[in-house]
Amino acid sequence: xxxxxxxxILALSVAGTASxxxxxxxxxxxxxxxxxxxxWNMGKIKANLxxxxxAQQVQAAANAIAAISGxxxxxxxxxxxxxxxxxxxxxxKPEFFQNMDDVAKLAxxxxxxxxxxxxxxxxxxxAAVQKAFGDTGGTCKACHDKYRAD
Amino acid sequence: xxxxxxxxILALSVAGTASxxxxxxxxxxxxxxxxxxxxWNMGKIKANLxxxxxAQQVQAAANAIAAISGxxxxxxxxxxxxxxxxxxxxxxKPEFFQNMDDVAKLAxxxxxxxxxxxxxxxxxxxAAVQKAFGDTGGTCKACHDKYRAD
Numbered sequence: 001x002x003x004x005x006x007x008x009i010l011a012l013s014v015a016g017t018a019s020x021x022x023x024x025x026x027x028x029x030x031x032x033x034x035x036x037x038x039x040w041n042m043g044k045i046k047a048n049l050x051x052x053x054x055a056q057q058v059q060a061a062a063n064a065i066a067a068i069s070g071x072x073x074x075x076x077x078x079x080x081x082x083x084x085x086x087x088x089x090x091x092x093k094p095e096f097f098q099n100m101d102d103v104a105k106l107a108x109x110x111x112x113x114x115x116x117x118x119x120x121x122x123x124x125x126x127a128a129v130q131k132a133f134g135d136t137g138g139t140c141k142a143c144h145d146k147y148r149a150d
Numbered sequence: 151x152x153x154x155x156x157x158x159i160l161a162l163s164v165a166g167t168a169s170x171x172x173x174x175x176x177x178x179x180x181x182x183x184x185x186x187x188x189x190w191n192m193g194k195i196k197a198n199l200x201x202x203x204x205a206q207q208v209q210a211a212a213n214a215i216a217a218i219s220g221x222x223x224x225x226x227x228x229x230x231x232x233x234x235x236x237x238x239x240x241x242x243k244p245e246f247f248q249n250m251d252d253v254a255k256l257a258x259x260x261x262x263x264x265x266x267x268x269x270x271x272x273x274x275x276x277a278a279v280q281k282a283f284g285d286t287g288g289t290c291k292a293c294h295d296k297y298r299a300d
Contacts, residue, residue: 021197022190033186040172040180041221047171060221067217071191071210 024080025088031076032090034068041065042140045117045133055124062121062129065136066114074107096147103147110139174230175238181226182240184218191215192290195267195283205274212271212279215286216264224257246297253297260289 022030041061048058082097084090096103113136120132172180191211198208232247234240246253263286270282 022193026190030186030190033183033190036180036183037187037218037221040176040183040226043172044222057222060217063217064221067210067213068187071187071214072194072207076190 022076022078024078025085027076027078027081028085028088028090031073031081034071034073034076038065038068038140042133042137045121045129049126049130049133053126053129055121058129059118059121059124062114062117066111066118069107069110069114074104091149093147093149099147103143106139106143106146109142110136113139172226172228174228175235177226177228177231178235178238178240181223181231184221184223184226188215188218188290192283192287195271195279199276199280199283203276205271208279209268209271209274212264212267216261216268219257219260219264224254241299243297243299249297253293256289256293256296259292260286263289 041064044061045058048054048061077092077096081090082092082094113132117129117132117136120128191214194211195208198204198211227242227246231240232242232244263282267279267282267286270278
């Protein structure tokens with residue numbers, strides 16, 4: 001099991017070595033920060049699709065989502081981060097750590113979708129952004145539905 | 151004064167329109183998430199400079215820092231975000247909102263430095279990354295020293 005988890009983490013992460021020094025409670029905080037900041041940027045794109053479309057803002061938001069998604073967040077799900085640590089709460093389900101191959105696939109899906117979103121945003125075409133935005137949101141939801149508690 | 155603040159926010163932000171719906175307490179949370187995630191990525195680059203240098207990890211980290219920096223975070227310093235809101239704490243000093251021209255300059259400095267860091271990371275040259283990393287950290291510190299309470 002340990003080996004499977006290690007491989008899964010590796011698949012999620014660009015390289016785990018340098019991040020090993022981050023304390024488990026800080027890993028939880030950093031991963032929540034990353035998802036939270038992605039969420040703000042998804043919200044901005046949604047608002048642009050529903051209201052006035054500012055291509056430059058959409059592009060900047062897409063870049064942030066893709067870069068965070070590609071930053072090796074797997075390193076933030078290290079040993080000890082499976083449950084709350086003091087008042088640092090996590091909504092991750094135990095199943096996450098038992099299905100690292102699936103998690104790695106879902107993470108790759110997010111990477112792919114968010115890179116497609118960057119490409120769509122670069123064209124400035126609203127319909128293309130709408131499609132890529134839906135796909136990206138779908139990859140977020142796929143992971144939340146399986147591995148995030150309510 | 152209001153006009154000066156509005157101009158400063160605009161300079162920091164790619165476009166403020168779509169973000170106007172974000173509640174002040176959420177603006178504080180999102181901006182803290184962005185800075186926190188940048189901090190994690192700065193830490194990874196530091197660890198790479200001090201230990202084994204993984205060019206791919208450094209590049210991914212630099213991309214995240216630059217994309218967050220370029221995502222229009224000025225929109226997260228809207229009216230009502232000058233002080234704590236309930237248990238949502240902020241360390242921003244009142245001086246921040248009274249010097250938006252200076253804040254905008256500091257934000258531009260971070261943008262420039264982090265884009266230079268991306269360029270340095272893309273070369274894979276450790277010395278170039280070291281220089282650009284120092285410059286980027288300097289722009290963080292410049293703003294913290296002036297506008298962040300201890």
